[in-house]
Amino acid sequence: MTDAAATPPAGDADEGALPKAYDARAAEAHWYRVWQDAGVFTPDVAAVQAGRQRPYVIMMPPPNVTGSLHMGHALFVTLQDILTRTHRMRGEAALWLPGVDHAGIATQTVVERELKRHEGKSRHDLGREKFLERVWEWKEKNGSRIVEQLKAMGASADWTRERFTMDAQCNRAVKEAFVRMWRDGLIYRGERLVNWDPATGTGLSDEEVEHEEKDGELWRFAYKVKGGGPLNAKSFPSPQHDDGRAATVMLPADDALEIVVATTRPETMLGDVAVAVHPEDPRYTALVGRELVHPFFPERKVVVIADAAVDREFGTGAVKITPAHDPNDFEMGQRHGLPMINIFTLHAATNENAGVFEGFDRFLARKRVKAALEELGLFRGTSPIKHNVSVSQRSGAVIEPLLSRQFFVKTKRFAEQALSIVERGETRIIPEWWKKTWDHFMHNIRDWNVSRQLWWGHRVPVFYDLTKIDEVIEADANRKGTNTAAVKAQADGVRGRELLRIALSTLDDELVMKLAVASTDELEQQDPERWVQEEDVLDTWFSSGLWPFSTLGWPESTHDLKAFYPGAVLETGSDILFFWVARMVWMGAYFLGRSPFADVFLHAMVRDGAGKKMSKSEGNAVDPLDVIHGIALPELLAKTKTYPVPEKKLAAVLKAIEKEFPEGIPAAGADGLRFTLAALSAHGRDVKLSIPRAAGYKAFLNKIWNATRFVLMRVGDAPVPALAEVRDQLSLGDRWILSRLQRATRAVSDAIDAYRFDEAANAIYQFFWSELCDVYVEITKGAIDKPATRATLLHALDTSMRLLHPLCPFQTEEIWQKLPGRDARWPSTKFCAVAPWPTPDLALVDENAEREMAVVLDAVTMARNVRQESGLGPRAPVKVDLVTQDQDVFAILGRQSALIALLAALSEVNRATSAGYQAPRLSGTQSNGVLDVVVHLEGLIDVDKEKARLQREIERAQKDKAGLEKRFANEDFVKKAPPEVVAEGRATMAALDEKTARLGAALGRLG
């Protein structure tokens, strides 16, 4: 416990009283520091191991080190912190383990960009080692920004256990995991078509590729069949020269037999090795097996093959096959044993295999190829087509399928385990409809490409043995002949690392595996003459997959690991279910034999007020910090201008902001933003962040503040007995609010346990405002000096603060600390943050009090209604008769007429039984069918208004009655509906009749 806890935040002058307004900024900074200094966020491992405390563990999804707080972060912080704080208050050892992700591509790109801008250098100019030093420098300088922002949200994470996915501990886990998987035969090296991102120069996993529908064209051209006649020289403009020089090729005559293919990527024809048709397509059966003339590579063998995968309906029914540049073609190439001709460099420019088309960017190459084919008379028309283009999630560049050698993880076993884990309920997915998506993904998973051609990341712990290289090259030559690049290099005297480089890119993979060893030791450092480490790094998600246990010290068997694995829940956005959640389940099950969490809760996406995805480049991203602190319109506009919004969109974007936020964004405080996000996060629905709604919840927090001010002012320093001491002195109001409080407690608790954060928010909101403030506080105004009332009021406020604390930690702590008698009530509890979580006390649930209060409140509302509608001022003295034929109600009125008078501000209340009651001629009447409220109106009334009101009430009652009559008109209803429903209907009809009669009589009296 520190002194700071006893020190009020700045600006507090009055002793005992609360300042008029809550200073969110000061309170947030103050309490966060105090909690952290007191070690509130750090759980007691020893207590867990000794069995004194149950663990409750959430692993925080590590935000990218390059990131700055966005609404998605704000949402996950809010939800995870609610869970963590609730369980902490329940006395569990709550561990919310935070950290930051090294985010391979993103971080490398950021640092490269800075390097370019400030020093005009590329990473290659620096070299790998120097460059990585720069990245680490950048991380040290900027990496804490996102962490500070999470803290500003109130995240009660255990920062003493904060991890970075690239720190030594995580690195050790990564190496260990890789090596074990390697030994178990789960990792292989393969030459595959990978998703190549030419902008960042690396391969990507399938999950990192997005599909965008775009307009394209289906371009048709002809391949001439070989052997149909003599070849003629034809020329086309040389793509290498713009001066009109021509290149020449030999082609069959124009009227020779041909086959027309359709493609969206004409430039890939430079790598064509076949044309495929459907085996049963009568148009082409005669051509199957024939050779075709490639216009630019006459020596290349291009054959017509038959394959059932061809769609006869699409295009011309004939497909050009480029195995090195299209996934489907790759598979077809495998089936038919076709060669693969790679025509692109790593930057997606044409390479030497493109012949005269070498050296063009892929899009320029497309133009040149098309021009050439047109000139040669092979063009056969074009048609528009909508098709999906694969785009890198990171860089936005169009993905180039590229033949490349990479390490893959076999996923079949993992997927089967993941299916079974969810199937048998070891891990629940919530909302549960995601299970179907999970199953579908696991059933259709392909092997996971874990290599990344980056520098920033965990370097693949594979080492190549230079002492074995000659032997392997020889083995390769035995298979393929001595004409291989490696053999040639050997003959030229190339040795060591350079020879290895050549071998790695040309030798068969299983031979490469013979000289490769996976090891957790730094073999290359130990013996650089013998060992060379793999250049590539691992996919970021590889280290993220180990997060639930690498953070706890795995592979060591640490106390943390024993105490805190597996965790309780993994909470994250549904968009990374596969990237991350799946991989954690795979690896957790594989290395520790158990799924890393009991529940997976997937929250929705945060969108803007119009329902659009928030994105900086769309200019519609709302910065959580602007909602917390507020921002004026000019600053908001200025800020938006710094976002990467396309030039031509900017004006419209700014206009939209002006329209949506004419006054800027009002400050909601961290608590306000948290409450708003929680209240809006219903299952199965995106969170559309509504600023007006946030303002509404800010008003709620203001209401709480002021209710507390009232209590502090009125209760002051006077002694407040414990609730238990005054149990036998409770008034109806006391018993009622305590009963309602138990229900609210149950509702909030249940909602949080069910991840229904919206329900939790609504339950506390509803209770505090509509019941505690609107009714109970009003009641206490007449009875604040009674010990039972003070005890009840404080108990209700105290309990409410504890219930609300997980949602709004700062303001509740600020208030809770100042509640009168806090030290006496909670002698051993220093903070609301660790105060006991409220549990419903069934002994305080009081059905009778609730029923009685319902009668009171009904009477009050009816009295107020007459008073308002008949134009009586709020202060006019009003005399009311309460009339009923119901004995219970009559008895209640006897007990509670003073309460009714208080709440409805009546000057006089009398009760009467229906029999023999004579209403005054000038009166306003309201009835619910059981109880009539008759307001004396002599000298006060606007008779016409009152008549109109009565008329309206009668019409409404009759309309309701008609609905019920219709139901009863159906004989089957009475026969088949449950008796209680029928009885209820009858009672309602009777009450409506009664109400109509009463109001009719009142109308009659008015003349």
Next chain:
RNA sequence: UGGCUCGUAGCUCAGUGGUAGAGCACUACCUUGACACGGUAGGGGUCGCUGGUUCGAUCCCAGUCGAGCCAACCA
């Protein structure tokens, strides 16, 4: 193309097999010693559309239209 989610008051959203709810906005009155970021009362909905099951459907089922997400895909 398949899977999933959503379509309820002007807006943002809850909800249930038994005559529809909240917040904001709206109307009227009220500056009452906690709070105008407030109080009181009130207006406002054929619960996307069409069928079916049922005594009864906003809720269950089928279809349909619309919005969105995910996965796949025809080159």
